[in-house]
Amino acid sequence: MLPDFIRQNMLKIGLFLALIFGISFGWAYFTFQVNEVSIERNEKTVNVRSGSLLQIMEYVKTTNIFFLKTDSLENHFVKTFKELKSVSIEKIYPDKLHITVVPLEIVAQWEYIYETSEKVVVNGTEEIKNILVKKSGYVNKNNILLEHNTTSEEKNKNLLKIFDKQPRQTEILFYEIIPDAHYISEIGFGKKKLEDVISRKIVRIDYYRDAQEVYFIDDKGVEYWLYLEEDLLLQIEKLRYMLQEKYILKWRLDYIDLRINGKVIYKFDE
Numbered sequence: 001m002l003p004d005f006i007r008q009n010m011l012k013i014g015l016f017l018a019l020i021f022g023i024s025f026g027w028a029y030f031t032f033q034v035n036e037v038s039i040e041r042n043e044k045t046v047n048v049r050s051g052s053l054l055q056i057m058e059y060v061k062t063t064n065i066f067f068l069k070t071d072s073l074e075n076h077f078v079k080t081f082k083e084l085k086s087v088s089i090e091k092i093y094p095d096k097l098h099i100t101v102v103p104l105e106i107v108a109q110w111e112y113i114y115e116t117s118e119k120v121v122v123n124g125t126e127e128i129k130n131i132l133v134k135k136s137g138y139v140n141k142n143n144i145l146l147e148h149n150t151t152s153e154e155k156n157k158n159l160l161k162i163f164d165k166q167p168r169q170t171e172i173l174f175y176e177i178i179p180d181a182h183y184i185s186e187i188g189f190g191k192k193k194l195e196d197v198i199s200r201k202i203v204r205i206d207y208y209r210d211a212q213e214v215y216f217i218d219d220k221g222v223e224y225w226l227y228l229e230e231d232l233l234l235q236i237e238k239l240r241y242m243l244q245e246k247y248i249l250k251w252r253l254d255y256i257d258l259r260i261n262g263k264v265i266y267k268f269d270e
Contacts, residue, residue, distance in 0.1 A: 033062045039099040047083050047138075047146040048101050049175070057097070065091055077101075082142040083175065104140040106151055108184050111136040112164035114171045132167055137174060143181035147174045160188050162205045180209060183228055187214055190232035194224060197240045198249060213259065221269075223255040230261075238264055 037057040039050050056077075060068060070089040077087040086102045113132050120129045137145040151159060162184065172178055191202050194216055206215040214232075216224040226235050235258040242264045243249065248256075257265040 033095060034060050034065050034068065034097055035095040037061070037097045037099065040101065044150050045101055045103055046148045046150055047140075048103055049081060049083070050101075053077065053081070053099060053101070057099070060097070065093065065095060065097070068097075070097075082144045082177070083140060083146060103150070104142060104144075106138045106140050106146065106149060106159070107188065108139045108160035108162055109136065109149065110139050110145065110162050110164065110178060110181070112168060112172070113166075114168040116171070133171070135171065137172075139178060139181055139184060143177050143184065145172050145174055145176055145178055160184065160191060160205065161203075162187065162207050164207050164209065166209050183207070183214075186228070186232055190214070190226065190236060191216060193233050193236045194239075197236055197243065198224075200249075215255075222249070222253045225255060225257045225259055227259040230259075235259070238262070 037054060037060070039054055041050060057073075060073075068091070070091065074087045074089055078084050083103055084101055085104045088100045090098045090100070092098055111134065113134050115130060116133055117128050117130050119126055121127070137147055138149045139145060149156060149159070187205060187207075191205065195202055198218060200218040200220060200222075202216045203219050204217040206217070208214070212228040214226050214228055216226070218224070224236075224239075226232050238258055239256065248266055252269040254267040254269045257267075
């Protein structure tokens, strides 16, 4: 049984304990609020929009660090920032957060031309002139156009280089998705397969959107024409079969056309 003193003063004791708890909770809540957020920066994270990440994190400041759910924030960042492979947020008690990001790998260099216009003065008259502007960037696995290439110098030599040969109506801004870049993985596999078949280095790839064609150019200047609507590997396999019977690569060739089903067409270099 409770002592008489406690039974007679339970209300007062309860109020006292509630007051102590409230003071302690309030002290802890305000003492352990997030006051500082930092993000890791290095040469690999040059394409990461660090400023935007930190700006979003501003809203968690004054939030109690104990109650902050970092896993939901991490998932939100990966879904929102398509240049990221993963994000981890470390709590550094009592009041700091540190963000570590892992960018997605760059898979290709992309060069294209887009149409724009500018005002020019001709014979004293102002006119609008259409011009073509060349732009290049780097593409990651999410088909996002990025400004910088963060691969090593050795990897850069082997980086897929794709030239979009047909002018686009508008500019593709950095961090935007290249609309038809889903072909990059197929082109990458095709490049490796073709190099294996011809025992030569592919030094350039020209892409024609309207025709859905891709031209691989080797280090001897020979072009290999393939059709993107069909399996690239099967088209290249046709060339392998032909080379086993007739090694045409010993001649000076202009191009080899693999687009026509069941046929390998080639033209001598004049």
